[in-house]
Amino acid sequence: MANLPILPEERHRLIRQRLEAQGRVLAVDLARDLNISEDTIRRDLRELAALGHCQRVYGGALRLSPASGDLQTRQRQNPEGKALVARRAVGLVQPGQVLFLDAGSTNRAIAEALPDHADLTVITNAPDIALALAGRPGFTVIQVGGVLNPSVGGTLGARAVREVADYAADLCFVGVCAVSAEAGLRCFSLEDAEFKRAVIAASRAVAVAVTAEKVGTAASFHVADLATIDHLIVGGEVPDAALAPLLDAGLAILQAAA
Structure with a gap:
């Protein structure tokens, strides 16, 4: 049986875990590791950025700074x-x-x-x-x-x-x-x-x-x-x-x- 595709919520969780651990992610690496297209990963990163979980940069995303308070x-x-x-x-x-x-x-x-x-x-x-x-x-x-x-x-x-x-x-x-x-x-x-x-x-x-x-x-x-x-x-x-x-x-x- 073919592997089932990873649901968007699960991809988001995995991406956030990698951001927390490494500070940055690259779309090409995520696409390879999760066996999905780079377009899908880029869409995931846009959605996570819109939710305030990361900052999009060329080719991937960065973890947001903790210095966001007053x-x-x-x-x-x-x-x-x-x-x-x-x-x-x-x-x-x-x-x-x-x-x-x-x-x-x-x-x-x-x-x-x-x-x-x-x-x-x-x-x-x-x-x-x-x-x-x-x-x-x-x-x-x-x-x-x-x-x-x-x-x-x-x-x-x-x-x-x-x-x-x-x-x-x-x-x-x-x-x-x-x-x-x-x-x-x-x-x-x-x-x-x-x-x-x-x-x-x-x-x-x-x-x-x-x-x-x-x-x-x-x-x-x-x-x-x-x-x-x-x-x-x-x-x-x-x-x-x-x-x-x-x-x-x-x-x-x-x-x-x-």
């Missing part, structure tokens, strides 16, 4: 890993520089790790970052105006984007929800993505600091391609399968180890 939720996620990557990230900062730090829980950790008495100017759209640095010796803090988005934790919108264009930073730390060779830098807010692109355009050098769980994942909105990054700082243990595509793309990665 700022307060994200601040409770992996604080030790964020402190670790922050300590590695501040090694890029030189005295007297002008820095952009946009809203985000990892960037808050970087702000807290910056050294005093270094004559730093920090431009930020995040009130919590501005308040964390206010009054500390050696800091000039510039708060970007705009409409405060409580979920993102920063000011966004047309006014904020216009204001960023008035500045020129030596280095920016751009907070992202996901980074991968297939999808680049991504986040979960369209307005946040637009603001991050403005920050990148106004900065001489671009750094991205992420904890391990964001590597090899995707999110809803594209921020920038990997080619825009000068420094990628990764904290924690990253599986080789997630890290290898970034290295193959020619990205210089600074790893933060405990």
Whole structure:
């Protein structure tokens, strides 16, 4: 008796299991392993993406980043890993520089790790970052105006984007929800993505600091391609399968180890 075809619900379950285990799937591999057509697999991936279970990319799909909650939720996620990557990230900062730090829980950790008495100017759209640095010796803090988005934790919108264009930073730390060779830098807010692109355009050098769980994942909105990054700082243990595509793309990665 011929093998019965796998039902769509069962295929979806198997695909989600592989995404969870490997972080990414390729349509050609799934079609071979499940003995069905690539067209069927591509349809399955579109359906799973529409349900919020993955992000479609060319040739397959990626697991969604776990960093999809509001700022307060994200601040409770992996604080030790964020402190670790922050300590590695501040090694890029030189005295007297002008820095952009946009809203985000990892960037808050970087702000807290910056050294005093270094004559730093920090431009930020995040009130919590501005308040964390206010009054500390050696800091000039510039708060970007705009409409405060409580979920993102920063000011966004047309006014904020216009204001960023008035500045020129030596280095920016751009907070992202996901980074991968297939999808680049991504986040979960369209307005946040637009603001991050403005920050990148106004900065001489671009750094991205992420904890391990964001590597090899995707999110809803594209921020920038990997080619825009000068420094990628990764904290924690990253599986080789997630890290290898970034290295193959020619990205210089600074790893933060405990």
